[in-house]
Amino acid sequence: MAIRNIVLEGDPILSKKCRVIENFDERLAQLIDDMIETMRLNNGVGLAAPQVGMLKRVVVVQVDRDEPAIELVNPEIIEAEGTQEEAEGCLSCPGEYGITKRPMRVKVKALDRLGKEHIYEGEALLARAFCHEIDHLDGILFKSHVVQMLDVSDLKSS
Numbered sequence: 001m002a003i004r005n006i007v008l009e010g011d012p013i014l015s016k017k018c019r020v021i022e023n024f025d026e027r028l029a030q031l032i033d034d035m036i037e038t039m040r041l042n043n044g045v046g047l048a049a050p051q052v053g054m055l056k057r058v059v060v061v062q063v064d065r066d067e068p069a070i071e072l073v074n075p076e077i078i079e080a081e082g083t084q085e086e087a088e089g090c091l092s093c094p095g096e097y098g099i100t101k102r103p104m105r106v107k108v109k110a111l112d113r114l115g116k117e118h119i120y121e122g123e124a125l126l127a128r129a130f131c132h133e134i135d136h137l138d139g140i141l142f143k144s145h146v147v148q149m150l151d152v153s154d155l156k157s158s
């Protein structure tokens with residue numbers, strides 16, 4: 001496994017649409033393992049392939065360190081309900097946080113590294129992480145969902 005560099009906001013790769021995965025090969029497995037390691041090292045709850053420079057529909061999510069990371073290949077949100085407004089940030093936008101409006105619960109259909117289909121249900125933080133990371137695959141950053149940007153200096157001093 002290897003740590004990959006995180007692409008920062010301003011790089012055009014973050015606004016592009018990613019390609020569907022068709023080959024479930026060793027390179028895909030390596031990418032997923034590297035993304036999990038990179039997410040953990042950076043204390044992220046999720047990471048999308050374009051954030052490591054790959055225009056591929058691959059996402060990893062881990063909101064609970066005691067659970068295994070979830071790998072999502074060609075993910076699709078198939079159901080969404082409710083709303084939540086919580087603080088959100090992105091490893092590609094260091095130091096920037098905002099309150100976003102997201103669904104409270106989502107159901108996601110995705111493949112794993114072997115091409116097997118899974119359905120995941122996420123609520124609260126997990127729902128937000130699914131939405132945030134899947135948005136990255138279509139070139140959308142969390143700021144498009146922000147209802148109010150937060151001043152980080154206020155956050156730190158309070």
Ligand code: NI
Nearest residue numbers: 089090091092
């Ligand atoms: Ni992000």
